[in-house]
Amino acid sequence: MSTLLDVQQLASQRAGRTLFADLSFTLNAGDVLHIEGENGAGKSTLLRSLVGLVELQAGTIRFFPEQLPFAQEWRQHTLFMGHKPAVKAELTALENVRLQAQLTAVANVDAWQLLETVGLLGLEDLPAGQLSAGQQRRIALTRLWYSKAPLWILDEPFTALDTRGIDLLQQRFAEHTAQGGAIVMTSHQALTWRPEQLKRIRIQGGEL
Numbered sequence: 764m765s766t767l768l769d770v771q772q773l774a775s776q777r778a779g780r781t782l783f784a785d786l787s788f789t790l791n792a793g794d795v796l797h798i799e800g801e802n803g804a805g806k807s808t809l810l811r812s813l814v815g816l817v818e819l820q821a822g823t824i825r826f827f828p829e830q831l832p833f834a835q836e837w838r839q840h841t842l843f844m845g846h847k848p849a850v851k852a853e854l855t856a857l858e859n860v861r862l863q864a865q866l867t868a869v870a871n872v873d874a875w876q877l878l879e880t881v882g883l884l885g886l887e888d889l890p891a892g893q894l895s896a897g898q899q900r901r902i903a904l905t906r907l908w909y910s911k912a913p914l915w916i917l918d919e920p921f922t923a924l925d926t927r928g929i930d931l932l933q934q935r936f937a938e939h940t941a942q943g944g945a946i947v948m949t950s951h952q953a954l955t956w957r958p959e960q961l962k963r964i965r966i967q968g969g970e971l
């Protein structure tokens with residue numbers, strides 16, 4: 764079974780408070796890792812640490828393949844989505860989808876097809892700032908339908924989605940893992956889909 768991510772003995776502190784310590788896990792092809800914990804427990808900090816956006820107090824993170832230089836490595840290997848949908852309010856839905864594809868250097872993306880997939884056809888010409896929170900989330904999530912990255916790191920991807928949106932996203936997760944991808948995600952909601960290879964970590968008061 765191929766390993767995509769190996770994390771050993773991570774520790775993180777914020778304002779002198781230990782969020783987590785001695786955190787180790789390995790992600791293999793097909794794995795879904797669900798990070799759970801109350802507000803402020805440190806879930807986002809952990810995901811941001813994995814992609815180098817937050818400094819760690821201790822630990823090692825190894826992405827595979829290892830032969831790539833680090834700066835390129837996680838970008839080519841990993842898709843990271845933070846908890847706020849990264850859309851530009853002044854651009855239309857269609858322009859946002861195209862811009863996201865350009866920024867991730869993916870060519871030949873059919874933006875219209877993506878909008879249809881996520882249920883936004885008919886809204887393509889509206890500025891994203893005039894769309895609802897769930898509709899903006901759907902724009903951001905279109906990346907998941909063309910990403911070639913095997914490892915997805917997703918902070919609260921279900922936020923603001925309705926039931927159909929959550930089902931759609933979980934179907935996409937199932938396809939991704941069936942093709943050998945892996946997912947690390949936070950969510951306050953239990954998954955309604957039961958992945959074959961589900962791992963769970965709960966961060967609570969600095970304990971795991």
Ligand SMILES: Nc1ncnc2c1ncn2[C@@H]1O[C@H](COP(=O)(O)OP(=O)(O)OP(=O)(O)O)[C@@H](O)[C@H]1O
Nearest residue numbers: 777778782800801802803804805806807808809846
């Ligand atoms: N940039 C920052 N500087 C200082 N402290 C921070 C910073 N970002 C987060 N924190 C603190 O780190 C702790 C963990 O925050 P984090 O966002 O990781 O929690 P979370 O588990 O993702 O919470 P939520 O469920 O509310 O999204 C919080 O106490 C927060 O105040």
